[in-house]
Amino acid sequence: MAVIEYDVYKQKLGAMGPALEKLAAALDLDSARLEVERLEAEAAVDGFWNDRENSQKVLRRTKQLQNKIAKYDKLVREWEDLTTLVEMAVEEEDESLLPEIRETCAALEERLEAARLDTLLSGEYDASNAILTFHPGAGGTEAQDWCQMLYRMYTRWAERHGYTYQILNYEDGDEAGIKSATIAIEGENAYGHLKSENGVHRLVRVSPFDANARRQTSFAALEVMPEIPDDNTVEIREEDIEMQVFRSSGAGGQHINKTSSAVRLIHKPTGIVVSSQQERSQFQNKDNCMKMLRAKLLELKAQQHAEKISDIKGVQMKIEWGSQIRSYVFMPYQMVKDLRTDHETSNINAVMDGDIDGFITAYLTASATGELKK
Numbered sequence: 074m075a076v077i078e079y080d081v082y083k084q085k086l087g088a089m090g091p092a093l094e095k096l097a098a099a100l101d102l103d104s105a106r107l108e109v110e111r112l113e114a115e116a117a118v119d120g121f122w123n124d125r126e127n128s129q130k131v132l133r134r135t136k137q138l139q140n141k142i143a144k145y146d147k148l149v150r151e152w153e154d155l156t157t158l159v160e161m162a163v164e165e166e167d168e169s170l171l172p173e174i175r176e177t178c179a180a181l182e183e184r185l186e187a188a189r190l191d192t193l194l195s196g197e198y199d200a201s202n203a204i205l206t207f208h209p210g211a212g213g214t215e216a217q218d219w220c221q222m223l224y225r226m227y228t229r230w231a232e233r234h235g236y237t238y239q240i241l242n243y244e245d246g247d248e249a250g251i252k253s254a255t256i257a258i259e260g261e262n263a264y265g266h267l268k269s270e271n272g273v274h275r276l277v278r279v280s281p282f283d284a285n286a287r288r289q290t291s292f293a294a295l296e297v298m299p300e301i302p303d304d305n306t307v308e309i310r311e312e313d314i315e316m317q318v319f320r321s322s323g324a325g326g327q328h329i330n331k332t333s334s335a336v337r338l339i340h341k342p343t344g345i346v347v348s349s350q351q352e353r354s355q356f357q358n359k360d361n362c363m364k365m366l367r368a369k370l371l372e373l374k375a376q377q378h379a380e381k382i383s384d385i386k387g388v389q390m391k392i393e394w395g396s397q398i399r400s401y402v403f404m405p406y407q408m409v410k411d412l413r414t415d416h417e418t419s420n421i422n423a424v425m426d427g428d429i430d431g432f433i434t435a436y437l438t439a440s441a442t443g444e445l446k447k
């Protein structure tokens with residue numbers, strides 16, 4: 074029996090060889106290696122650090138390419154090691170290796186699929202961290218509770234993928250939920266994956282806040298932007314900013330500061346307002362505000378020059394109630410359906426626990442093939 078199963082794994086691993094070659098071609102690794110050599114040579118030239126904007130851009134691009142190459146090389150090594158292990162198990166008729174081979178092969182298939190998905194992330198900012206801002210729609214407590222459910226869903230998603238997240242701003246709802254919140258999800262390709270989530274999310278359920286147990290429809294909007302480093306990609310002049318300070322209330326009513334450490338920045342030319350109250354230091358809160366402001370100004374720039382920055386499709390969608398991208402139905406049946414790709418699942422509990430990879434994959438695939446619904 075074990076011999077037959079080993080043959081199955083030999084066939085699987087044999088098929089992975091051409092798949093890895095296709096992946097290398099899709100990632101354009103030969104060009105990536107040449108570009109790394111060119112960028113490293115550029116960084117070694119005298120005077121390289123004199124141009125701060127260019128040096129940061131070069132280093133960021135070098136790191137991005139090196140990470141891409143290293144991830145692929147690791148996949149190849151794991152495939153070679155597993156192939157050797159299967160051959161050894163067959164030769165020695167060693168059934169004790171079967172559990173390890175099963176587990177390793179499943180993990181390798183999963184990483185190969187994830188790497189294939191990464192080939193769809195070719196936008197200029199796809200490798201960046203992501204800034205997520207949550208806005209409840211009309212409906213008071215019901216909408217604010219839905220907003221908090223989404224907040225939990227995305228923080229769980231981040232944890233599932235080994236990403237970290239930092240709370241930039243958080244304001245509790247009057248009775249439950251949140252009035253608004255902003256978090257930065259940090260990790261490679263965070264924005265590339267999460268840009269698909271930008272838009273209005275619709276909930277249908279029996280309200281826990283309705284004494285008559287009536288069915289309610291609620292809306293919440295998620296705004297997703299790439300975190301832009303301070304490299305003059307977006308110019309922010311000091312004289313264009315009005316800074317206000319106030320006392321922080323803290324998430325969940327905790328960590329209330331007695332001093333005015335919370336910061337609100339108003340960008341006078343555009344009217345954009347951002348705030349941060351999570352840090353105890355006024356300076357740290359101002360840094361958080363600057364992150365959000367740069368991202369919002371980039372979004373504005375993308376809307377004004379969409380033909381030049383077409384890879385930021387996710388943040389060009391207008392946030393309007395009724396123009397939902399996805400519906401989450403708890404009653405009278407259970408279904409989560411994305412209206413842009415028709416991807417759906419009835420396992421709503423898994424989705425609310427952060428299992429949204431199917432929706433992200435469907436969006437990226439449809440976007441790459443031009444099959445995305447408007």
